[in-house]
Amino acid sequence: xxxxxxxxxxxxxxxxxxxxxxxxxxxxxxxxxxxxxxxxxxxxxxxx
Amino acid sequence: xxxxxxxxxxxxxxxxxxxxxxxxxxxxxxxxxxxxxxxxxxxxxxxxxxxxxxxxxxxxxxxxxxxxxxxxxxxxxxxxxxxxxxxxxxxxxxxxxxxxxxxxxxxxxxxxxxxxxxxxxxxxxxxxxxxxxxxxxxxxxxxxxxxxxxxxxxxxxxxxxxxxxxxxxxxxxxxxxxxxxxxxxxxxxxxxxxxxxxxxxxxxxxxxxxxxxxxxxxxxxxxxxxxxxxxxxxx
Numbered sequence: 001x002x003x004x005x006x007x008x009x010x011x012x013x014x015x016x017x018x019x020x021x022x023x024x025x026x027x028x029x030x031x032x033x034x035x036x037x038x039x040x041x042x043x044x045x046x047x048x
Numbered sequence: 049x050x051x052x053x054x055x056x057x058x059x060x061x062x063x064x065x066x067x068x069x070x071x072x073x074x075x076x077x078x079x080x081x082x083x084x085x086x087x088x089x090x091x092x093x094x095x096x097x098x099x100x101x102x103x104x105x106x107x108x109x110x111x112x113x114x115x116x117x118x119x120x121x122x123x124x125x126x127x128x129x130x131x132x133x134x135x136x137x138x139x140x141x142x143x144x145x146x147x148x149x150x151x152x153x154x155x156x157x158x159x160x161x162x163x164x165x166x167x168x169x170x171x172x173x174x175x176x177x178x179x180x181x182x183x184x185x186x187x188x189x190x191x192x193x194x195x196x197x198x199x200x201x202x203x204x205x206x207x208x209x210x211x212x213x214x215x216x217x218x219x220x221x222x223x224x225x226x227x228x229x230x231x232x233x234x235x236x237x238x239x240x241x242x243x244x245x246x247x248x249x250x251x252x253x254x255x256x257x258x259x260x261x262x263x264x265x266x267x268x269x270x271x272x273x274x275x276x277x278x279x280x281x282x283x
Binding site for chain 1: 081086087090091092093095096099100103139142145146149150153154156157255259262263265266269270272273276277279280
């Protein structure tokens with residue numbers, strides 16, 4: 001492979017995959033938060 | 049019972065899509081880095097096109113799907129279409145972010161600058177801001193029907209900008225390269241160099257479908273929480 005501008009090509013691919021990973025982590029954390037909230041509301045209703 | 053079966057089916061579809069996407073991406077990356085020839089003037093950096101173009105194809109496909117779902121919501125007033133539009137728009141926004149990031153990195157080397165206020169870049173940034181505004185708007189409004197109606201209008205408005213983004217490199221000849229792909233009469237990229245763009249698009253579409261399914265599940269949990277809260281208030 002032509003070594004010219006290899007570093008910036010690496011940055012480009014790294015940036016693309018990083019954005020996807022950050023979004024997946026964001027989705028995962030929101031999923032946990034929603035599941036916890038659903039459990040909390042259900043428990044609250046059961047108490048009432 | 050039927051919900052459990054449908055959840056199992058959805059999980060199976062997600063696993064199949066994940067495997068397909070991973071296999072396609074692995075094969076494509078191997079081809080892009082190990083098999084494809086180098087570009088004469090740009091060096092290795094030209095390979096960014098294999099992330100940049102499939103990402104915009106995926107993002108714009110998603111935005112058009114969201115437009116269709118938003119239009120269906122406006123016609124039927126069924127909130128399931130709104131939930132689908134919200135899920136697809138958010139995932140498409142992630143792919144639109146990849147387009148901007150990879151484009152800026154490519155521009156830094158080829159143009160010597162990170163950003164230029166050229167027609168394509170500016171219209172794409174406006175597009176990204178519209179859909180980012182869409183996501184923010186949904187967080188700001190609690191009332192579901194009002195949120196759905198306003199979001200649908202923003203989605204329609206955003207798709208008008210997509211048409212301008214698409215045509216901008218024909219209407220205004222500024223810094224961004226003219227059409228290159230043979231499907232747009234751009235003369236093509238050389239034998240075998242164009243096909244990885246479409247294969248990566250397919251891989252990204254599979255990945256986007258998985259993310260939309262996860263996001264849809266979250267929308268469904270949110271609706272359940274809202275209905276339980278309403279029930280709690282009724283007591």
